[in-house]
Amino acid sequence: MNEAQERIYAAIAAIPPGRVASYGAIAARAGLPGRARLVGRLLGEVPDGMTLPWFRVLRASGEVALPRGSKGFREQCRLLKAEGVEVKNGRVPLSRFGLDADVDRVLWGMPGF
């Protein structure tokens, strides 16, 4: 496994439960800005035995990227809901569940914001 690969898997593993991140955001966090598609491809070939919260990765729009009606699509929605993420027809509101949504929460709690 090359370095880029390890960093991307590490970035995915670091998404906290109940939160989601876009392919692009993962790439950026892995130090590979612009490599969103690489993230998607690597998710399709996760090594056996590696446990990864793959379902916390979504499109930049907040939509589940897998084709609707596919087994994976349903599974992803199910896993997300299971940890409290709101999924309304294949889509998650990033403003509330995105990685930096907590920044918003902090700001809201601050006097003057």
Place this chain on the structure above:
DNA sequence: GCCATGGCTAGTA
């Protein structure tokens, strides 16, 4: 050639 992306636009309600 393919695609587990992303960004932007037209066109509706």
Place this chain on the structure above:
DNA sequence: GCCATGGCTAGTA
């Protein structure tokens, strides 16, 4: 929804 992109792979020569 559509199109531009980038990166990787299968399949041919």
